[in-house]
Amino acid sequence: MKFSIIILGAPYTDEAAETAFRFAQATLKKDHEIYRLFFYHDGVHNASSLMTLPQDEVQPTSRWQQLIEEHQLDAVVCIASALRRGILNKGEARRFSKPADNLLAGFKLAGLGELVDAALQSDKLITFGPCS
Amino acid sequence: MKFSIIILGAPYTDEAAETAFRFAQATLKKDHEIYRLFFYHDGVHNASSLMTLPQDEVQPTSRWQQLIEEHQLDAVVCIASALRRGILNKGEARRFSKPADNLLAGFKLAGLGELVDAALQSDKLITFGPCS
Amino acid sequence: MILHTVNKSPYSSQCLSDCLPRVAPGDAVLLIEDGVYGINCAVSLSMTPVNETILRLRETQVRFYVLREDIKARGLDDHLKGSLFKPVDYEGFVDLVGNADKVLSWY
Amino acid sequence: MILHTVNKSPYSSQCLSDCLPRVAPGDAVLLIEDGVYGINCAVSLSMTPVNETILRLRETQVRFYVLREDIKARGLDDHLKGSLFKPVDYEGFVDLVGNADKVLSWY
Amino acid sequence: MNQATHNSTDAVSPVSTTKRLLVVCRTAPYGSSLARESLETALAAGAMGINVAMLFIDEGVWQLIDNRDAHHKGHTETGKSHSATISALPIYDVGPLLADKESLSQRGIDLGRLADDAEIIETVQVINILNSYEIVLSF
Amino acid sequence: MNQATHNSTDAVSPVSTTKRLLVVCRTAPYGSSLARESLETALAAGAMGINVAMLFIDEGVWQLIDNRDAHHKGHTETGKSHSATISALPIYDVGPLLADKESLSQRGIDLGRLADDAEIIETVQVINILNSYEIVLSF
Numbered sequence: 116m117k118f119s120i121i122i123l124g125a126p127y128t129d130e131a132a133e134t135a136f137r138f139a140q141a142t143l144k145k146d147h148e149i150y151r152l153f154f155y156h157d158g159v160h161n162a163s164s165l166m167t168l169p170q171d172e173v174q175p176t177s178r179w180q181q182l183i184e185e186h187q188l189d190a191v192v193c194i195a196s197a198l199r200r201g202i203l204n205k206g207e208a209r210r211f212s213k214p215a216d217n218l219l220a221g222f223k224l225a226g227l228g229e230l231v232d233a234a235l236q237s238d239k240l241i242t243f244g245p246c247s
Numbered sequence: 248m249k250f251s252i253i254i255l256g257a258p259y260t261d262e263a264a265e266t267a268f269r270f271a272q273a274t275l276k277k278d279h280e281i282y283r284l285f286f287y288h289d290g291v292h293n294a295s296s297l298m299t300l301p302q303d304e305v306q307p308t309s310r311w312q313q314l315i316e317e318h319q320l321d322a323v324v325c326i327a328s329a330l331r332r333g334i335l336n337k338g339e340a341r342r343f344s345k346p347a348d349n350l351l352a353g354f355k356l357a358g359l360g361e362l363v364d365a366a367l368q369s370d371k372l373i374t375f376g377p378c379s
Numbered sequence: 380m381i382l383h384t385v386n387k388s389p390y391s392s393q394c395l396s397d398c399l400p401r402v403a404p405g406d407a408v409l410l411i412e413d414g415v416y417g418i419n420c421a422v423s424l425s426m427t428p429v430n431e432t433i434l435r436l437r438e439t440q441v442r443f444y445v446l447r448e449d450i451k452a453r454g455l456d457d458h459l460k461g462s463l464f465k466p467v468d469y470e471g472f473v474d475l476v477g478n479a480d481k482v483l484s485w486y
Numbered sequence: 487m488i489l490h491t492v493n494k495s496p497y498s499s500q501c502l503s504d505c506l507p508r509v510a511p512g513d514a515v516l517l518i519e520d521g522v523y524g525i526n527c528a529v530s531l532s533m534t535p536v537n538e539t540i541l542r543l544r545e546t547q548v549r550f551y552v553l554r555e556d557i558k559a560r561g562l563d564d565h566l567k568g569s570l571f572k573p574v575d576y577e578g579f580v581d582l583v584g585n586a587d588k589v590l591s592w593y
Numbered sequence: 594m595n596q597a598t599h600n601s602t603d604a605v606s607p608v609s610t611t612k613r614l615l616v617v618c619r620t621a622p623y624g625s626s627l628a629r630e631s632l633e634t635a636l637a638a639g640a641m642g643i644n645v646a647m648l649f650i651d652e653g654v655w656q657l658i659d660n661r662d663a664h665h666k667g668h669t670e671t672g673k674s675h676s677a678t679i680s681a682l683p684i685y686d687v688g689p690l691l692a693d694k695e696s697l698s699q700r701g702i703d704l705g706r707l708a709d710d711a712e713i714i715e716t717v718q719v720i721n722i723l724n725s726y727e728i729v730l731s732f
Numbered sequence: 733m734n735q736a737t738h739n740s741t742d743a744v745s746p747v748s749t750t751k752r753l754l755v756v757c758r759t760a761p762y763g764s765s766l767a768r769e770s771l772e773t774a775l776a777a778g779a780m781g782i783n784v785a786m787l788f789i790d791e792g793v794w795q796l797i798d799n800r801d802a803h804h805k806g807h808t809e810t811g812k813s814h815s816a817t818i819s820a821l822p823i824y825d826v827g828p829l830l831a832d833k834e835s836l837s838q839r840g841i842d843l844g845r846l847a848d849d850a851e852i853i854e855t856v857q858v859i860n861i862l863n864s865y866e867i868v869l870s871f
Contacts, residue, residue, distance in 0.1 A: 116584055121730075123593075123627075127331045128289055128765050129379065130519045130556075131493070131593075137555070141576035147584070156630055157260055157289075163333035167343045195633065199259045201295035201349065211299045215347035217333065227637035234728045235610050235643070239583050242731060244493060244593025246520065246764045247261065247379030247625055248477055253869075255486075255766075260626050262412045262449075263386070263486075269448070273469035279477070288769055327772065359776035366867045367749050367782070371476050374870060376386060376486025378413065378625045379764055381862060388621060390700060391652045393498050397758070397790045403859045413624030416655070419701050452623055454660030454676065454706065481868050483756070488723060495760060497839060498791045504619070504651045510720045520763030523794065526840050559762055561799030561815065561845065588729050590617070 117150045118142050119233035121242040125160035126175035127168075129246035132161050136178060138241070143186055151233040152183070152190045154222070157245055159197040162190075162222035176219055183221040191233075194224040249282045250274050251365035253374040257292035258307035259300075261378035264293050268310060270373070275318055283365040284315070284322045286354070289377055291329040294322075294354035308351055315353040323365075326356040382479035383408045386486050388416040389429055398485040399432045404439035407475055410464060411446045418445050418458050433463055446472060489586035490515045493593045495523040496536055505592040506539045511546035514582055517571060518553045525552050525565050540570055553579060607642040614638050614645040615726035618653035622675035628656055631732035632678050639685040647682070648722055649711070650693040653732075654702060657692055657711045679708050693719055746781040753777050753784045754865035757792035761814035767795055770871035771817050778824040786821070787861055788850070789832040792871075793841060796831055796850045818847050832858055 120139055124131025142149055154161050166176045183190045197218070198207060204224050208216035218224065234240050252271055256263025274281055286293050298308045315322045329350070330339060336356050340348035350356065366372050383402060387394035395410075395417050402408060410417045420426040420433060433443060445464040450456060459466055467475065476482055490509060494501035502517075502524050509515060517524045527533040527540060540550060552571040557563060566573055574582065583589055616635045622628040631647075638645040649657055660676040682690060688710065695716040697704065704713065714722070723729060755774045761767040770786075777784040788796055799815040821829060827849065834855040836843065843852065853861070862868060 118583070125289070125332070130763055134493075134518055134553075134556075137576050138579060141580045145577055145580050145584075147580065156627060157257070160333060165333035165335050165340070165345050165347065165349060167330040167333070167335065167339070167345060196630070198299040200257070201292060201297035201299070203297050203299065207299070208297070213297050213299060215297065215349055217297060217347055217349060227634055228641060230634060231614070231638045231641055231643060232608070234614060234730065235608060235612055239586075239589065240728065240730070241491075241583055241589045242591040242593075244591050244731075245379065245627075246493070246593075247377065247627075250476070262624055266386075266411055266446075266449075269469050270472060273473045277470055277473050277477075279473065288766060328769070359773055360780060362773060363753070363777045363780055363782060364747070366753060366869065367747060367751055371479075371482065372867065372869070373384075373476055373482045374484040374486075376484050376870075378386070378486075379766075381868075386624075388624070388652055391500050391504075391621075393790070397498075400855070401789075401858055401862060403863060413621050413652075416621065416652075416700070449623075452660075452674075453621075453655065454658040457703075457706075458701075481866075483862065483868055484870050485758075486870075488729075493763075495763070495791055498760075500651070507716070508650075508719055508723060510724060520760050520791075523760065523791075523839070556762075559799075559813075560760075560794065561797040564842075564845075565840075588723075588727075590723065590729055591731050592619075593731075 116238040117148045117236065118239045118241070119151045119153065119237040120149065121153045121155060121230065121240070122158035122161060123156040123243060124245040125157040126166065128157070131243040131245050132158065132175060135243040136175070139182060149186065149188050150237045151229065152188055153230045153233055154192045155196055155230065157200065159192050159200050159202045162192045162202055162219050164217045164219045180219055180221045190222045191225045191229045192218065192222050193230070194226055197224055248370040249280045249368065250371045250373070251283045251285065251369040252281065253285045253287060253362065253372070254290035254293060255288040255375060256377040257289040258298065260289070263375040263377050264290065264307060267375040268307070271314060281318065281320050282369045283361065284320055285362050285365055286324045287328055287362065289332065291324050291332050291334045294324045294334055294351050296349045296351045312351055312353045322354045323357045323361045324350065324354050325362070326358055329356055380480050381406045382475050382482045384482065384484050385410050385414040385417065386412040388413040389420065389426060390416060394485050396429055399429065399436065402436055402441055404441065407442045407444060407479065409444040409446065409472065409475060412449055415445050415449045415453060415455065418450065418455060418462050418464050437463065444475065487586050488513045489582050489589045491589065491591050492517050492521040492524065493519040495520040496527065496533060497523060501592050503536055506536065506543065509543055509548055511548065514549045514551060514586065516551040516553065516579065516582060519556055522552050522556045522560060522562065525557065525562060525569050525571050544570065551582065610643065612727040614643055614728045614730065615722065616645065616647045617729060617731040618647060618649045618656060619651045620732060621652040621655040627732045628675060632682070634730060635682065635687045636685050639687040645687050646689050646691065646726065647687065648691045650696050650719060654692055654696045654700060657708045658702065658706050659708050676708065680710070683710050691722060749782065751866040753782050753867045753869065754861065755784065755786045756868060756870040757786060757788045757795060758790045759871060760791040760794040766871045767814060771821070773869060774821065774826045775824050778826040784826050785828050785830065785865065786826065787830045789835050789858060793831055793835045793839060796847045797841065797845050798847050815847065819849070822849050830861065
């Protein structure tokens, strides 16, 4: 079956991203397809290249990156949510004359059309909400 | 009187930062002193140089920056919270070999000792909590 | 004297009902952000237990306030009439903090 | 058939009590994250109304689950005994989603 | 919403489908950006030609209080209040806007204050509505 | 907590004061990082020689369940559970660790499962404690 997963929480601050990651792993383990990961609301922070944790802790962003690369997943970060929360790719940084960009490789910025498309194309759609 | 203000919420996601900003403005208007602004938990996102809002909207980060500059406020961002949420200054970016830095000028990274110091040195201490 | 701030709606969170039993005689309570939906306690039947606690606390000189800007943003101005909560603006908020020994934030 | 997930504690949030009245016969309810504190409904007197709703829903073939990992992380393993909630792991969670027509997240 | 100008990379193209989408709103406006994000999702779906309805329950019913002329805090200082966006939803083919009667009455909300396009439904209908839409997204 | 190694710029020096700090914990562990941040604040104050106590009320009492040996999710996969940090507080001169009796009993928490250093207090004492400390920080 085709699953799509919506992630609304930032790593560390609450558990949504952690639960979503483990759910995604289990989905693939059970031989389902992941049509799309969609990062929305505070979930966009999962795609930050600047998140810095002590080396002996789980690195939530690089863990997503590995899963995305290994399974060639489509990982979309809502562009409107991302800009408002300080997550930019090179193009947006240039367009808005910002001093840097911080979108991790493997993630792409796109609009809410991709969320609607995921809802239409997937057999199963699940949202992991923030603690707020 | 000496006030210190603790901000635990990110701009946009919830109202804590907005309420804190307006409270800080009113504090200064009433001729009180602000001993320190301390950004903790998701409040560290208030110091992001990459936050990008449509031009016709209020720019929460540059508004803090102006207030800090105009009144020469001590604006401290908890370093542990900041690193874990992807907010870095040049030094930390270098130290952790990260591709960029994104701490706005006017804010400085420091430890929780600065929070405890603010609690001890101020006549009044107020926390603006996140919606979670 | 402690100023208690509450920023969550009593319809979705236990924040206000957790706060009230810890309010001492002479303390002040200020509703901010989504906390201002608590102004409705006086008009809504389902909030009766909270309402009773508020009435009882008022008899011990506890004062109840609500941040006017947050009431306005939500279109609740008409709920201020006959409310147990007195509206304050941001400068009034600063005065409440200035007059309190400590502020306790319930969120 | 809808799978309802709940990720907030019933002691701090109305999330679970908002969810339950919208559960249809044959639906499933899964507690995750801080939602797993709801497992206590069966043992805590103060949660009686929620508990009664759960008992009534069970009679309409509603199934109640709790994410085992989140129970373990919180040290609530012993609350699983005699609980109305059946523990599932992440693969069980995926199966619950796979078997449902839709997932509704209460958060 | 400024999304069109802000998101120049957000290409929206019409989609052919019979699936209908229900956006379930459970959060109050302003206190969290989730309320705004629920409207943006519905608008995006409407712009793609999807049949999209909204269901306001629990704290979500506060979103329906007509307050278009009020002065607002923070991210609503564009001049556009949450209420103004709500009233624009039908223009973008989003609807119906369903409001749970019990959620409204529990909160003492004067029904005369509601947005014109809000349609009040009985609480027993909520379960049927949740079941009848092919896709459900909750905020 | 790894704070010492992670925060090399966090210079901590002893402070001379008679003010006492009360850290009020109202959040459950894991669901939000606030629980962890409350402990970090108390540890920082303890390291500076401040007299710091903690008051666990409402959802905060879940933090006191002794669960040191459990396997944990996410940011707790350092091997150090929340419970392990709680049990280390007295070593850093943080205490007493006060737990509200009514919050515990409402949640059906077995008192035998609590951290060794937790001190159960009657609910009527909570107000006195809140008033007796010069500085209060709530999480």
